[in-house]
Amino acid sequence: MRVEALSLEQLRERSSEKWREYPADVLPLFVAETDFPLAPEITRALERAVAIGDTGYVASRTPLPEAYAAFASRRLGWTPDPARMRPTADVSMGIVEILRRVIAPGDRVIVTPPVYPPFYELIAEAGAVVERVPLRDTGAGWELDLDGIRLALDAGARAVLLCNPHNPTGTVHSTASLTALAELAVQFGAAVVSDEIHAPLAQPGTGFVPFLSVSDAAREVGYAVVSASKAFNLAGLKCALMVTASEATARLVRALPVEVEWRTGQFGMLAAVAAFSPASDPWLDGLLVALDENRRLLAALLAEHLPEARYRIPDAGYLAWIDLTALEWGDNPSRRILRDAKVALHFGPAFGAEGAGHVRLNFGTSPTILTEAIERIAALR
Structure with a gap:
């Protein structure tokens, strides 16, 4: 059973780094926080x-x-x-x-x-x-x-x-x-x-x-x-x-x-x-289902809207390593994406010289937010 992410309105009530670093018109997909409710046993x-x-x-x-x-x-x-x-x-x-x-x-x-x-x-x-x-x-x-x-x-x-x-x-x-x-x-x-x-x-x-x-x-x-x-x-x-x-x-x-x-x-x-x-195993299983669907949705979105991007579906986690070099948006494309698309991604060069032209995207969110983020980025082409 899939764990469902919270709505954008609910998420904007949070006061953590992901939801306070940038203005409300920015979709934050940078820091490694997820948008799901806590497992009931933790609550x-x-x-x-x-x-x-x-x-x-x-x-x-x-x-x-x-x-x-x-x-x-x-x-x-x-x-x-x-x-x-x-x-x-x-x-x-x-x-x-x-x-x-x-x-x-x-x-x-x-x-x-x-x-x-x-x-x-x-x-x-x-x-x-x-x-x-x-x-x-x-x-x-x-x-x-x-x-x-x-x-x-x-x-x-x-x-x-x-x-x-x-x-x-x-x-x-x-x-x-x-x-x-x-x-x-x-x-x-x-x-x-x-x-x-x-x-x-x-x-x-x-x-x-x-x-x-x-x-x-x-x-x-x-x-x-x-x-x-x-x-x-x-x-x-x-x-x-x-x-x-x-x-x-x-x-x-x-x-x-x-x-x-x-x-x-x-x-x-x-x-x-x-x-x-x-008692938390069913919740974790549901989270893995949601992340599996999202990692595959991201591949489909990129193929449709940003075919120049190179992305391999990850084995684990909710972080996507995406090569945008072919778009010629510079060594740190996340800067333009933040400024013009209002989507916050993690800076590729922060991960080492190998990150030039790359971004890291957090897909631990809802399909709705993920889709809007890629559509916003694609509009820059």
Whole structure:
């Protein structure tokens, strides 16, 4: 059963970044927030917390690790050990805190652009230097450039910051690629930090595999940072989990300062437990149906109205990576689109040099809004 997005009138009542950054005549399809109502189980959990004033500090022991382990078992075919997890405020904080402890200041950390723009800043915040190894375009999709990663590790890079599934391309990395990456990390004594925030949004049949599940090597070198925030639209509530799968990596995460854990939001923890519960599975299934329809609708709209655009239907998530180079609207076509079409998209060049001429579009909205956005953009031709 499809989850239906809220109407534009309802959405404009929201006060989050997506609905306050631009004037009311702009359709916002930029930041990674979705336009759907909360899963009912989350609404109930938050309403109960407000009713009883459950608004204090997050507890040192919560049901979150067990809830995530059960969710991962049901939805991802993987059963991580709750004893080897630790909460934190968000995925970005988890990435920075782990990187700080697996590299030395000035070390290089590999990213695979085009990639989520904050990765560049998070690596700098951790005291490291970005090492770019772009994804390989196979003509049919994208994949990790394992030869390039090998060269970078051989030249001294000490960690890989992996995006799995990948943002902005929506690529689900193959088991073979992840296994090979883990073996390279073992060979060169490097760590792999895997951002798996979009994992619950992998479409059925795409073969998503958590990095820590692929091999003993991955469990030895890997750290995953996960959250309910993208799938269930909970970013403002501040909750994520750092997940490990070996005693050595778990020991490193346990040794992080207590403040890393205490910055977790109480509402974020309560909402995440509700999101990961079996009661929220039907809602998530309905969301995946809506996103599947929208990712295909976008392909049809572009073919009809903007045939010059190049777009591959993503394996996961609600973000579309669209190449508008053929339209000759410059390296950053989103600027013209915002100014003249009143549609806000994410700037392609922010994802790396590979983003020149590209935009990222958030299709986690209604078919009506998505259709109007593409029609507005097409009118610029």
